[in-house]
Amino acid sequence: MTNQQEKDITRRMSENIAGKFSYLASQLPGMKVKHLNGLQYVDCGRQSDTFNTVLGTPASTDDIAQITRYYQQMNRPAAWWFSEPTTAYAQALRQAGWEHEENEVGMHLSLTSQLQTKSDTVLSRIEYCDSLSHFQDFGRVLSAIFEPGNTVEAENIRAIYQQAGEHSASLDDRLIQLVGYFDDQPVSTATLYFHHNIAGVFDIATPECWRRRGFGSEIFYQALWVAQQKKATACVLQASPDGLNIYKKAGFISTGNFEVWNLPQNN
Known part of the structure; x- marks a missing residue:
């Protein structure tokens, strides 16, 4: 792959991330999507740096x-995502309170x-989030990965997916x-966000008590299948170093x- 091809894929990946980050905020009351000199920033109205x-x-x-x-004026935590090295701005970010x-x-x-x-069939079923109960279950699974360490984040994730379920129509x-x-x-979740012909994969999550049973792998491969059925030509995702081999095995x-930099909530 040439440098230009890699830059093009990274650009399209960033566009997909922007769409996913702003989607619920642009659809649900009490949330805001704002822009500043090419930056996108989202205020979900809650204490959640996931949103x-x-x-x-x-x-x-x-x-x-x-x-x-x-x-800081809103007293909200936040996460800042960069697709380029932050070398030139790292000191300014730290001085402003970002970590x-x-x-x-x-x-x-x-x-x-x-x-x-795809992986073995181990789940009883996989459902689309198209009702309040399904969104509640999605929020319950995703929030569990923050507990017991960050109960505030977990509570706000559940509240946001409760709200999404109430507006699912x-x-x-x-x-x-x-x-x-x-x-x-x-026991497991996956999200797809479609922008043009690219499908972004997000929120592959399984609570600790249900891991190592293949639940995450099965829903991940189901997400890839759905993306292909929806005529996406490529899937993109962002992986932690620990998860690289899992995704490399999938191709x-x-x-x-x-x-990713974090701005803690004011004490």
């Missing part, structure tokens, strides 16, 4: 100051050929969310890097 997100590279330290001031949280690897998979064999199929069940217990190729 309070900033995406993009600042044009100046003034941009950092303005974004930071907004969240480097993690690095993620961008990955992509072509969907123009047959997918690799107004949501369209740019966002598809799946819940996997084992004996009627929700994903590493493409670019992302840095």
Whole structure:
């Protein structure tokens, strides 16, 4: 892959992330999507850095100051995602109160050929989030990965998906969310966000007590199948270093890097 091809995929990946981060915020009451000099920042109205997100590279330290001031005045935590190295702005970010949280690897998979064999069938069923109860179950699974360490984040994630369920009739199929069940217990989740012909994969989650049983793998491969059925030509995702091998086995190729910085809530 040439440098230009990698840059193009990273750009399209960033566009997909922007759409996913802003989708619910643009659909649900009490949430805001704002823009500043090419930056997108989201205020979900709650204390959740899963949903309070900033995406993009600042044009100046003034941009950092303005974004930071907004969240601090609202007393909200936030996560800032960068698709480029933050070397030039790292000091300004730290001085403003941001902390480097993690690095993620961008990955992509072509969907123009047959997918690799999916994992074994271990889930009782997989449901689309198309009702209040399904969104509640999605929120219950996703929030569990933050407990017991961050109960505030977990509570707010559940509240947001409760709200999404209450407005599910107004949501369209740019966002598809799946819940996997084992004996009627929700145990795994996956999200697809479609932008043009690219499907972004997000929220592959299984609570600790249900891991190592294949639930996450099955719903992940189901998400890839759904993306292909929806005529997406490629899937993209962001993986932690610990998850790289899982996605490489599925045929994903590493493409670019992302840095995530966190702004804690004011005490």
